[in-house]
Amino acid sequence: MDTPDISRTRLREEDWLAAAYDVLTASGVEAVKVMPLAKRLGVSRTSFYWHFKDREELLEAMVRRWEDKNTGNLVARTEAYAESIAEALFNLFDCWIDPELFDARLDLAVRNWARTDTALQARLDAADIRREQAMTGMFLRFGYEQQDALVRAKAMIYTQIGYISMQVTESKRYRISLMPGYIEVFSGKPPATRDLDRFLARHR
Structure with missing residues (x-):
C-alpha cells in the first residue's frame, strides 16, 4: 500500500501559485519548473500533481489570474x-x-x-x-x-x-x-x- 504524501495536506493550490508567481516575476517563465518549485516549498514533486496536471496547467492558471x-x-x-x-x-x-x-x-x-x-x-x-x-x-x-x-x-x-x-x-x-x-x-x-x-x- 502506497504511503500518502503528507505534503498534500499542508500545501494548497494557492501555495504553488504563490511560489510560481515569485519565480516568474523575479526570473521569468523559463525558471518556473516543477522540481525547483517543490524544493522551494520543501515538499516532494508528487505534491504538485495533486493540484495540477502538469506545468502547462500551472502556467495557464497564472495567466488566468493575470x-x-x-x-x-x-x-x-x-x-x-x-x-x-x-x-x-x-x-x-x-x-x-x-x-x-x-x-x-x-x-x-x-x-x-x-x-x-x-x-x-x-x-x-x-x-x-x-x-x-x-x-x-x-x-x-x-x-x-x-x-x-x-x-x-x-x-x-x-x-x-x-x-x-x-x-x-x-x-x-x-x-x-x-x-x-x-x-x-x-x-x-x-x-x-x-x-x-x-x-x-x-x-x-
Whole structure:
C-alpha cells in the first residue's frame, strides 16, 4: 500500500501559485519548473500533481489570474459610478496605487513572457484592446468625441505601460501627489476639490 504524501495536506493550490508567481516575476517563465518549485516549498514533486496536471496547467492558471486581476479589475474601475470624468479617472487610478487591484510586477512578467510565446501574445493583445475599449468608453460616457476619447485612452495606457516597463519606483505619497496633474493632462480639465477629497480619503 502506497504511503500518502503528507505534503498534500499542508500545501494548497494557492501555495504553488504563490511560489510560481515569485519565480516568474523575479526570473521569468523559463525558471518556473516543477522540481525547483517543490524544493522551494520543501515538499516532494508528487505534491504538485495533486493540484495540477502538469506545468502547462500551472502556467495557464497564472495567466488566468493575470487576466482576472489586472484586466478584470481595471475594466471594473472604469465602469464604477462617477459623477465626473475626474472622479472616473480617480477610480481608475486606484489600480495604480493598490496592488490588490492591479499587479504591475505580474503585468511586466507577462509582457516579457509573451515575447517568446505567440499564444500568450495574442491574449496580451486582446487584454490591451479590452483595456483600451474600457478607458475609451469611460471618456465617451462623459461626452468626449470618439477620436478624442480614443487618443486620451491610448495616452493613459502608454503612460502606464511606460511606468511598468521602466519599473518606476515612487512612494505612494509622491505618486498620489502627481495624480491631480495627471487628471488634467488626460481629461483636459482639473479635478474638482470634492473629487480630489474623496480620492484622498480612501488612500489615507
